Amino acid sequence: MSEQVEHLIKKEYAAGFHTTIDSETLPPGLNEDVIRFISAKKNEPEWLLEWRLKAYQAWLEMTEPEWAHVKYEDIDFQAVSYYSAPKSMDEKPKSLDEVDPELLRTYEKLGIPLHEQAALAGVAMDVVFDSVSVVTTFREKLFEVGVIFCSISEAVHKYPELVKKYIGSVVPQRDNYYAALNSAVFSDGSFVYIPKGVRCPMELSTYFRINEQNTGQFERTLIIADEGSHVSYLEGCTAPMRDENQLHAAVVELIALDNAEIKYSTVQNWYPGNEEGKGGIYNFVTKRGVCHTNAKISWTQVETGSAVTWKYPSCILRGDNSVGEFYSVALTNNYQQADTGTKMIHIGKNTRSTIISKGISAGKSSNAYRGLVRINPGAEGARNYTQCDSLLIGDKCGAHTFPYIESKNPSAVIEHEATTSKVSEDQMFLCQQRGLDAEKAVSMIVNGFCREVFKELPMEFAVEAGKLLEVSLEGSVG
Amino acid sequence: MSDFQHQAIRLTAQQQPLTWLESLRNKATDAWLAQPWPTRKTEHWKYTPMQGLQKTLLHVWGTAANQILDKALQDELIPVDATRLVFVNGVFDAKHSSRLPETVVRFSQADAEQQALIEKYLGNIVEGEHHLFATLNNAWVDDGVLIHVPRSQRLDKPVYIVNVVTAVAAVSNQRVLIVLDENSQAEIIEHYLSSADVQNGFANSLTEIHLGDNANLQHYRLNMEEEHAQHIGAVHVDLQRNARLRGFALALGSSLMRVDYQLNHRGQGAELDLQGIYLPRNQQVVDYHTNICHWVPHCTSNEVFRGIVSDSAQAIFNGRIYIHQDAQKTLAELSNKNMLTSNKAEVNTKPELEIYADDVKCAHGATISQLNTGARYYLQSRGLSRAEADVMLSFGFINELLEQIAQPAVHDYLQPRLAKLFGRDNSLNEVNVLAELADDKTIG
Numbered sequence: 005m006s007e008q009v010e011h012l013i014k015k016e017y018a019a020g021f022h023t024t025i026d027s028e029t030l031p032p033g034l035n036e037d038v039i040r041f042i043s044a045k046k047n048e049p050e051w052l053l054e055w056r057l058k059a060y061q062a063w064l065e066m067t068e069p070e071w072a073h074v075k076y077e078d079i080d081f082q083a084v085s086y087y088s089a090p091k092s093m094d095e096k097p098k099s100l101d102e103v104d105p106e107l108l109r110t111y112e113k114l115g116i117p118l119h120e121q122a123a124l125a126g127v128a129m130d131v132v133f134d135s136v137s138v139v140t141t142f143r144e145k146l147f148e149v150g151v152i153f154c155s156i157s158e159a160v161h162k163y164p165e166l167v168k169k170y171i172g173s174v175v176p177q178r179d180n181y182y183a184a185l186n187s188a189v190f191s192d193g194s195f196v197y198i199p200k201g202v203r204c205p206m207e208l209s210t211y212f213r214i215n216e217q218n219t220g221q222f223e224r225t226l227i228i229a230d231e232g233s234h235v236s237y238l239e240g241c242t243a244p245m246r247d248e249n250q251l252h253a254a255v256v257e258l259i260a261l262d263n264a265e266i267k268y269s270t271v272q273n274w275y276p277g278n279e280e281g282k283g284g285i286y287n288f289v290t291k292r293g294v295c296h297t298n299a300k301i302s303w304t305q306v307e308t309g310s311a312v313t314w315k316y317p318s319c320i321l322r323g324d325n326s327v328g329e330f331y332s333v334a335l336t337n338n339y340q341q342a343d344t345g346t347k348m349i350h351i352g353k354n355t356r357s358t359i360i361s362k363g364i365s366a367g368k369s370s371n372a373y374r375g376l377v378r379i380n381p382g383a384e385g386a387r388n389y390t391q392c393d394s395l396l397i398g399d400k401c402g403a404h405t406f407p408y409i410e411s412k413n414p415s416a417v418i419e420h421e422a423t424t425s426k427v428s429e430d431q432m433f434l435c436q437q438r439g440l441d442a443e444k445a446v447s448m449i450v451n452g453f454c455r456e457v458f459k460e461l462p463m464e465f466a467v468e469a470g471k472l473l474e475v476s477l478e479g480s481v482g
Numbered sequence: 483m484s485d486f487q488h489q490a491i492r493l494t495a496q497q498q499p500l501t502w503l504e505s506l507r508n509k510a511t512d513a514w515l516a517q518p519w520p521t522r523k524t525e526h527w528k529y530t531p532m533q534g535l536q537k538t539l540l541h542v543w544g545t546a547a548n549q550i551l552d553k554a555l556q557d558e559l560i561p562v563d564a565t566r567l568v569f570v571n572g573v574f575d576a577k578h579s580s581r582l583p584e585t586v587v588r589f590s591q592a593d594a595e596q597q598a599l600i601e602k603y604l605g606n607i608v609e610g611e612h613h614l615f616a617t618l619n620n621a622w623v624d625d626g627v628l629i630h631v632p633r634s635q636r637l638d639k640p641v642y643i644v645n646v647v648t649a650v651a652a653v654s655n656q657r658v659l660i661v662l663d664e665n666s667q668a669e670i671i672e673h674y675l676s677s678a679d680v681q682n683g684f685a686n687s688l689t690e691i692h693l694g695d696n697a698n699l700q701h702y703r704l705n706m707e708e709e710h711a712q713h714i715g716a717v718h719v720d721l722q723r724n725a726r727l728r729g730f731a732l733a734l735g736s737s738l739m740r741v742d743y744q745l746n747h748r749g750q751g752a753e754l755d756l757q758g759i760y761l762p763r764n765q766q767v768v769d770y771h772t773n774i775c776h777w778v779p780h781c782t783s784n785e786v787f788r789g790i791v792s793d794s795a796q797a798i799f800n801g802r803i804y805i806h807q808d809a810q811k812t813l814a815e816l817s818n819k820n821m822l823t824s825n826k827a828e829v830n831t832k833p834e835l836e837i838y839a840d841d842v843k844c845a846h847g848a849t850i851s852q853l854n855t856g857a858r859y860y861l862q863s864r865g866l867s868r869a870e871a872d873v874m875l876s877f878g879f880i881n882e883l884l885e886q887i888a889q890p891a892v893h894d895y896l897q898p899r900l901a902k903l904f905g906r907d908n909s910l911n912e913v914n915v916l917a918e919l920a921d922d923k924t925i926g
Contacts, residue, residue: 381825381826396840399810399839399840399841400807401838403835404835405833407834407848408830409848410828410830411820411828412826412828413822414822414824415852417850418848418849418851419849420833420846421846422835422845422847423844424843424844424845425843426840426842
C-alpha cells in the first residue's frame with residue numbers, strides 16, 4: 005500500500021512561478037542603517053524609528069530558539085535582504101488602474117482577482133508583495149461603516165494614536181528572537197480597526213507573496229476589535245520555487261476588547277521545498293491575541309507549505325468569561341518540518357479554551373504539536389479541552405506531541421487527549437470496494453480526519469483548504 | 483557547574499570504595515563534573531525546584547551516623563514474608579536483615595563470578611548522558627544490592643529492600659542491580675523511608691533492571707520519606723524479547739522527590755505495565771519523569787499515573803513515549819489524572835508522544851480537575867457529611883490503582899496508610915469510611 009501512497013503524494017507546487025518585475029532591493033545585510041533606510045522609505049515618525057532601533061538592540065542580545073523539534077542549517081542573517089519593493093510602487097498607486105499590470109497578472113495567476121467587480125463578493129483584500137502593500141480593495145465600502153482596513157505603513161500616518169497605543173502591546177519587542185527581528189525590520193502588513201459595536205460587513209483578507217530572491221518577508225499585522233465588534237480575517241500566502249531557503253518572520257497582534265470577537269484564519273502555502281528537501285520558506289511566526297472581558301479570539305490554521313514551520317498562535321485570556329479557540333490542520337510531506345501549536349493563558353475567571361489540532365505527516369517529514377495551557381491562580385472556573393490527533397502516511401515520517409499543562413487553580417478543569425493512527429488498510433479497502441480509487445480514498449479519509457477544523461473556516465477558504473490538502477497529498481497513497 | 487557538583491565529588495574522599503568499581507566511578511566523576519547544573523531553562527528540570535538542594539551542604543556521608551534501624555522505623559516496615567535487606571544511612575544493617583539466599587548479594591560480598599556480572603551490567607543499562615543524577619550515583623557507587631535470578635528459576639520469596647535515612651544533613655547513595663535471566667521470575671519491593679527529624683538529608687538512588695527473554699518481574703518502588711527529606715532517584719529497565727514488567731510507584735512527597743523511569747523495549751513482544759500514585763501535601767514536591775522507548779516491533783506499554791495535590795504542594799509529571807522507526811505494531815497508552823484540592827497547589831503535567839513509525843496505536847491523556855461536585859452531592863444526599871464524602875471520593879480516585887496491586891502484603895500495608903492521609907484534618911471516623919470501602923470494592 006505504501007508505494008501507492010508515495011506515488012500519490014508527489015505533487016507540483018502550483019504557485020511556484022516568479023514574476024519578472026523591476027524591483028528596488030536592498031543589498032543583503034542588517035545593521036542600524038538598514039533599519040533607518042526602511043523607516044525613512046516609509047516616512048515614519050521618529051518614535052517608530054526609535055521603537056525599531058530598540059528592538060534591534062534587543063535582538064542583538066538574544067539567541068535563536070533551539071527548543072523546537074526542527075533541524076535546519078543556521079540562518080545567515082547578514083545574507084538576507086530586508087527590503088524589496090517593485091519600482092512601480094515607489095509612488096503608492098491611488099487606484100487599481102495605476103497598479104503595474106504585471107503585478108495584477110501575478111495575482112490573477114494565483115487565482116486572486118483584485119478588481120472589485122471580479123473579486124470574491126464579500127471579501128476585502130490587502131495584497132502584500134515582498135515588502136510593500138500593493139492595494140487594498142473595498143476600502144470605501146468598509147469606511148462607510150467605520151471599519152479601517154489598510155496597510156500598516158498607511159495606518160502609521162493616518163491613525164498614529166491607535167498604532168502607537170497597540171503595537172507591541174501583545175507581542176513586545178523582546179518577546180522572542182524572531183519577534184525582535186520583525187519589530188526591527190518589519191516592512192508592511194495589514195492594519196484593521198473595527199469600531200464599537202460594528203459587525204464587519206465582509207471578510208477581510210491579506211495575501212502575502214514573496215517574489216524576489218534572497219529577500220525575507222517581515223510583515224506585521226495589527227487587528228483591533230473595539231467593544232462589542234466582530235471581524236473575520238483571512239490570510240493566505242505563496243512564494244516562488246527556489247533552491248535557497250527564504251525567511252518569513254511575521255508578527256500578528258490581535259486585540260479583542262470587551263465583548264468583541266475576532267476570527268483569524270490562515271491558509272499557509274509557502275513553498276515547501278522540493279522532494280529532496282531543497283529550498284523552501286522558513287516560516288517563523290509569532291501570533292498572539294489578547295481577550296478582554298467576554299471577548300473571543302478564534303485561530304484557525306491550515307498549514308501545508310513551508311520547509312520549516314515554527315508557529316504558535318496564542319490567546320491571553322485576560323478578561324473574565326473570555327474564550328480562546330485554536331483549530332489547526334498541519335500537513336507535512338517530503339522533508340518538511342513543522343513545530344506548531346498554541347498557548348492558552350488563562351488569567352480571568354471562567355475563561356474557556358478549546359484546542360483541536362490535526363497533524364498529518366507523509367514522506368520523510370516531521371510534524372509536532374507543541375502547546376501550553378496555563379491556568380493562573382486567579383482563573384477561577386477555567387476550562388480547557390485539548391485534542392491532538394496525528395495521522396501518519398508512510399513509515400519514514402514522524403508525528404509528535406509536546407503538550408505543557410500547568411494548573412494553579414483547583415476549580416479549573418483541564419482535559420488533554422492525543423492519539424496517533426494511520427490510514428488503515430481496512431479503511432482503504434472499504435473505500436476502494438465502494439469504487440473509489442486509492443487516491444480519492446485517502447483524500448476522503450484525510451478530509452474526514454480534518455473535518456472538525458475545516459468546518460471552522462469561512463466557506464471559500466474551506467474549499468481551498470480541501471483542495472490544497474488534496475494536491476499536497478498527491479502521490480502519498482498506496 | 484555548581485558548587486553542589488564540586489562538593490559532591492569532594493565527599494568521595496571519605497569513601498573507601500571497592501577497587502573493582504573504580505573505573506566506573508572515575509568515568510562518572512568526569513561526566514558529572516562536565517555536565518551543566520540544571521536550571522529552569524533545562525527542559526527536563528523546568529519545573530523542578532532545585533534551589534533547595536543546591537544550597538544543601540553535603541558534609542558527611544550518612545555512614546558516619548546511626549547504622550541500626552530504630553524502633554519507630556521498625557514499625558513502618560511492610561510485614562511481608564520476604565528476603566529483607568535493610569540499609570541505614572547507606573550502611574547494611576545485618577541485624578534487621580534476613581539471611582541472604584544465593585540469588586541476592588551485596589556488591590561488597592560478591593565473588594569473582596558475581597563481580598563479573600555486576601561489571602557487565604552496572605552503569606550500562608542507565609543512559610547517563612540524559613540523567614545527571616544517575617551519573618552522580620555511578621560516581622558515588624560503593625556497596626549495593628545485586629539480585630540475579632538464573633535461567634528458568636523463580637525467587638520463592640519477594641526481595642524487600644529498605645533504605646532509611648536518619649541523620650541530619652546526611653548523604654546516602656543507594657544502588658540496586660536486578661538481572662533476570664531467561665524465563666526467570668521475581669518480585670522486588672524497594673522501600674525508601676526517613677526518620678521524622680531528618681533535615682536536608684539527600685538520598686540518591688538508582689535501580690538498574692535487565693529482563694532477559696520471557697523474564698517476568700513485579701517491581702514496587704515506594705517513596706515514603708518524611709517531609710524534609712530530599713530524594714532523587716531513577717529506575718532504568720531493559721526489556722528483552724517477551725519480557726514482562728509490572729511496576730508500581732508511590733510518592734508521598736518530601737521537600738524534593740524526583741524519580742525518573744527509563745524503560746527500553748529492546749526485544750519484540752515485551753510488555754510493560756506501570757502505575758503510579760503521588761500525594762504531595764504541605765510544601766512538598768513530587769516529580770515523576772517517565773520515558774518509555776519502543777525500539778523494536780510488537781511491544782506493549784500501558785502507563786497510568788494519578789495524583790492528588792493538596793495545600794501548597796507541587797506535582798510534576800512528564801510522561802514521554804518514544805516510538806522508533808522500526809517499532810511497528812506498537813501499542814502504547816499513557817494516562818495522567820490529577821486532582822487539585824487547594825488554591826495554592828500546583829500541577830505541571832506534560833505527556834509527550836514522539837512517533838516515527840506509522841503502524842502503531844498510541845494515545846495519551848491528561849486531566850486536571852477537582853472533586854466532582856455532582857458525586858459529592860450524591861453522597862451527601864445519602865447521608866454522608868461533606869468531609870466524609872470528600873475522603874471517600876479522593877480515596878476512591880487512587881484506590882482504583884491500589885486495588886490492582888498484586889502483592890497482598892503491599893496492598894494491605896498501603897491502603898489504610900493512604901486512607902489516613904485523607905482523613906487527617908477531619909473529625910470523621912476513618913475506620914468507618916475504610917470499613918465501607920472494604921465492603922464495597924467497586925468504589926472508585
